[in-house]
Structures are given as structure tokens and as C-alpha cells.
Amino acid sequence: MTEVWAAVPVKEFTGAKQRLSPLLDPEQRRVLAETMLEDVLAALAEAQLAGIMVNTLDPAASALARRYGARIVTEGARDGHTGAVVAMGRILSAEGRALLTMPGDIPRVTAAEIDAVLDAMATPPSFTIVPAHDELGSNAVLCAPPGVVPLRFGDNSYFPHLAAARQCGIEPTVVRASGIALDIDNPQDLLAFLRAKPPVETRTGRLVEGWGKFAGCLATHEDQ
Numbered sequence: 001m002t003e004v005w006a007a008v009p010v011k012e013f014t015g016a017k018q019r020l021s022p023l024l025d026p027e028q029r030r031v032l033a034e035t036m037l038e039d040v041l042a043a044l045a046e047a048q049l050a051g052i053m054v055n056t057l058d059p060a061a062s063a064l065a066r067r068y069g070a071r072i073v074t075e076g077a078r079d080g081h082t083g084a085v086v087a088m089g090r091i092l093s094a095e096g097r098a099l100l101t102m103p104g105d106i107p108r109v110t111a112a113e114i115d116a117v118l119d120a121m122a123t124p125p126s127f128t129i130v131p132a133h134d135e136l137g138s139n140a141v142l143c144a145p146p147g148v149v150p151l152r153f154g155d156n157s158y159f160p161h162l163a164a165a166r167q168c169g170i171e172p173t174v175v176r177a178s179g180i181a182l183d184i185d186n187p188q189d190l191l192a193f194l195r196a197k198p199p200v201e202t203r204t205g206r207l208v209e210g211w212g213k214f215a216g217c218l219a220t221h222e223d224q
Helices: 026-046 059-067 080-094 111-120 158-167 187-195 203-209 212-223
Strands: 004-009 051-055 071-073 098-101 126-131 138-144
Touching (some): 004 026, 026 051, 026 203, 071 080, 187 203
Parallel strands (some): 051 071
């Protein structure tokens, strides 16, 4: 049975989430990024994974990840999201493991959703993907083995990833998971997070609800 490891790329918290600057100051964005990462790590730690790997140079992120038993690597950490994931893939490939990568900003993710992605994995070589809520981004990708399909993340990566898998002779498995799908990058995402159903108890939810003074700003963004 193929061992699957989670692979989470994490940028430095300082300066994180610039697109939320109309609502949040730099310190609030830093706290938000750290809190979202903890929600993701907590879900990963409860899922049926063989291990968790975090690629980061941020000391706070490293300390947080170690609390959840994660293995810290730094190779490719300054090479963007794709570079960090590819670097983790090389390590896991050399160890004979599969790679499940997801970002650290999907705080509604649950262990049950992660396990559903694992259960959907076909016999290797295989490629499993969970699209973002807008069906543009790729919010979870399971590659068995890690290098089976070339990866390139970005705001419009979902359909290119499907095409890349098919070009490699692999029919991708698509899994729909509302928690994994909802990443928080901009004010509209934050509003969607606050209004998402069914309710999911998260550290991020408690944090943002404590910032009630932003409710009017969020409503304004919704109307635009």
C-alpha cells in the first residue's frame, strides 16, 4: 500500500495575504495566516496520512508545524508555491511515497475530507485533484508517485492540471470537497468563509468573528 504524505508549502507570515489589506492590517494578516495554517495542520494530523511535511523558512510556521508532528524542509522554499511543492515531491519520490499537497489557507478543511481524497486515489500511477470553489485553482493534488504529472500552481491551474494528467496518459480523479475548496485570499473569500454552510468549528472562524467591526466592510465588498 502506497504511503501518502501531506506536503504543505508555507510562505513567511510577515507580509502574508496582501489582497486582504483593504480589511486587515499587517499584524492581523500575519495572525490570520498562522491561524489558518493551524486549522489545516490539525485536520491533517487527524487524517489517515503516513506523515506531514511542511516547506517553510518561517520560524513561527516551523514551530507550529512541529507541534503537529510535521517534518520541516526548506529546499525550494523561496521558489514560490510550485517550487516548494516540487521540492517536497522530489524528497518523497526518493523515499517511495505519494504526495498530497494542499495550501495552508483552507481553514474549513476536515480530516474526513482529506480521507475522502485518499480513498479516491486510484492504483498508481494516478492523479487526484480537488478544485477551488471557483474551479480555477487546484486546492489539493494527490500524485502517486509524486512526479507522475508536472505541477504548476496559480490562479488558473485546475483545468491545466487536468490536461497535463491526460497528456501523461492518466485520467484524473476529481473530488469535490467544500472545505478544501474554500481558500481565503481576498475579501470575497473571507465573506464566503463566514457564510459557508454547514458550520465548521475552526480557530480561524473564532478569530475572524472577533473582528466584528469588519462586517460592514465585508458586506460592502459583497455588493460590489
